[in-house]
Amino acid sequence: MRKKSLLLLIGAFIVQLAFAATPQQNPLVWGNNRMTIVTPTLLRLEYARNGKFIDAPTLFASERNNRLPADQFTVRDLGDDCYEITTSALRIWFKHDGYPFSTSNLAVYYKRDGKEQKFTNRFILKNNLGGPVETLDRVTHEIPMNDGILSRDGWYMIDDARADLVVDGWLKPRDTSNNLQDEYCFIYGNDYKAALASLGAISGKVPMTRKYIHGVWYCRYWDYTSEEFLNIIKGYDDHDFPLDNIVFDMGWHTNDATVGTGHNGHKEWTGYTWNTQLIPNPKALIDSIHRQGITVSLNDHPHDGLRPHEQQYAAFMQAMGAKADRPLLFDPSSRTYMTNFFDYAHRPSEQMGVDFWWLDWQQNYLYPYVPGTNTTTLAWLNELYYRNSQQNNRRGCNYSRWAGFGDHKHPIQFSGDAQSNWEMLAFEVKLTACSGNGGCYYWAHDIGGFRGDPDPELTARWTQFCALSAALRVHSTKDPRLDRRPWLGSEAMTQALRKVYHLRSQLIPYIYSSVWQTHTTMIPLNRCLFIDYGNQKESFRNPQEFLFGDLILAAPITTPGKGADMEASQKVWFPEGEVWYDYFTHEACNGGQTRNVTKPIDEFPMYVKGGWLLPMQPYIRRPTTAPLSCLVLRAYPAGRDVTNTFSLYEDDGISLDYERGQNATTALVYNQQDSHVTITVQPAKGSYQGQLSRRSYQLQLPACGRLQKAKVNGRTVKPVFDESLQCYTIAVPERSVREAVRVEYELNR
Missing domain, CATH: 2.60.40 (Immunoglobulin-like)
Structure with missing residues (x-):
């Protein structure tokens, strides 16, 4: 047994x-x-x-x-x-x-x-x-x-x-x-x-972008002179609009090519020699623009490479070991060719101070694949251009069309020359949110559309959408009717545009913190609602709206309005389990419902999740490069007892030092128990070159009822009602970023 x-x-x-x-x-x-x-x-x-x-x-x-x-x-x-x-x-x-x-x-x-x-x-x-x-x-x-x-x-x-x-x-x-x-x-x-x-x-994770990429751009297909470029910048400043980047389209280079494939029936599409009739001293112009805190990028159609009319041609051909009387085809399959191409086509302008290139590849009909490979030319050029931009410890910076899975490693993306109409605006809203499903996280669109009849109302609504996207960038074709400078329309339209441009400037701390989140988690900046609320069927049924980071819900208006205020409506579904607040009116909307929201031309359906701290900054003319000397925190009440933490992210905005841990995060904690609210700004953790040692704070407290008093680090203060914001505010004087700030108050709703 x-x-x-x-x-x-x-x-x-x-x-x-x-x-x-x-x-x-x-x-x-x-x-x-x-x-x-x-x-x-x-x-x-x-x-x-x-x-x-x-x-x-x-x-x-x-x-x-x-x-x-x-x-x-x-x-x-x-x-x-x-x-x-x-x-x-x-x-x-x-x-x-x-x-x-x-x-x-x-x-x-x-x-x-x-x-x-x-x-x-x-x-x-x-x-x-x-x-x-x-x-x-x-x-x-x-x-x-x-x-x-x-x-x-x-x-x-x-x-x-x-x-x-x-x-x-x-x-x-x-x-x-x-x-x-x-x-x-x-x-x-x-x-x-x-x-x-x-x-x-x-x-691979999507890399951190240069911070200025997420700011305000001016771009137009127009042959501007040096004086005109400087006057454009002056116009932004004089009319109280922010600006971070200015783009030189094809007019920056000469147009006297006699050989090559060209494009659209013209030989001159590709060029690398400065047009000194328009811009007599390129370096002086770039230096002047840089002194004003603005970056410069150049349009580039590289498909014809370096041709005999270029100043750099003889030196390039000598470096290639080729005969000058036999021009070479553009050859992205050749390491030697591309090394010399960047050295002779790009490096002279980069040494003058050009910050990045706009790779405007439209030649799939000529060169769809890199010779001898299965790789599309666009995909390989995006890789090479991005690598080339990583010089002197700077982050890579590309601006080009999307080349398929894996191309998220070369941000940011240019959506191309879309038509100007309401249907395209609606499609871009849907496309931008859905693109994150495939890793295309940072579209920059032609606000108002590239070509079509002028429509100031359409441009205003397009601007509102792009204010909550990767970049606020205007662009249009060579049409004297299509200049997207935001002060050129009626006073009412200028005021509406100024309001949304200022909004973009104020949101940069939140946007850049959300970009860090995208880098670390691969969760898109603009994203479909089902990524966060996929357990609710309605999240799959509302392509007209999206989340912008964790805290903002938007449903841009994509139809023309009526009346003097051009009022128009959009359907908005509010995810269940949250309380959502209208950013402009502070009206509360409980989750689990759908509304048709009507807005005048200077507002749009934009909602902030209650029970969190939304980090912002005061309006700044150069919103992506100015130091965050005053941190603005907007706090809407939660619908229940909560403790929520949002992480403010900061670094130098341009170098690769973030990969070596040189950055700072600040925990922004919102705690609500019954009617008692405690807001805590934890001491900053980490450091980086150029980090501020001190800053002040402003708390914006909408939808909280009448606030008689509050405590700041135990000291009683009296909140001030701001008529322009329609909410109570609390100012906290400048102090060390290593020092915690604790604010307490009682909701009185």
């Missing part, structure tokens, strides 16, 4: 060993199959006929070292060459039958809407939630969007099997005769934030 029991015990032990969790490595290899568990919700599936797998990066899959640690998943041998791999989110069944991963040997089980679902790599997708398009050039109405990685099915797959490798910093075609399969399976169920985090894990 004892012998029989012993045998049974040994048998049970052997069975237990056979099915034990035995993670040995990541990736997992079975002959010619390799599975890499990148995150709990992302798998890489490879099949190589010769058993030699790809470890070199591609433009999309640039982060090969990110893998789930072996102690965070289990592998069980089920017998008969079958295995079960389990992560915190997935249960994977795989049968090693010697064939590529397929519906016969692979099944992945995940939860969606509380029920178990089955994923296979057949890639039949029905419910994608949309993603970015490459460009809106000549688009006049809504068009189908490309895929993002977010889907109501709870999964998405990217096939990278034909993508070129990046070896020693350059494109190298892969061996597609042996490497037959290279699939990235995002399987996330309802957890859209996990999907976006997985995108960052395999493709």
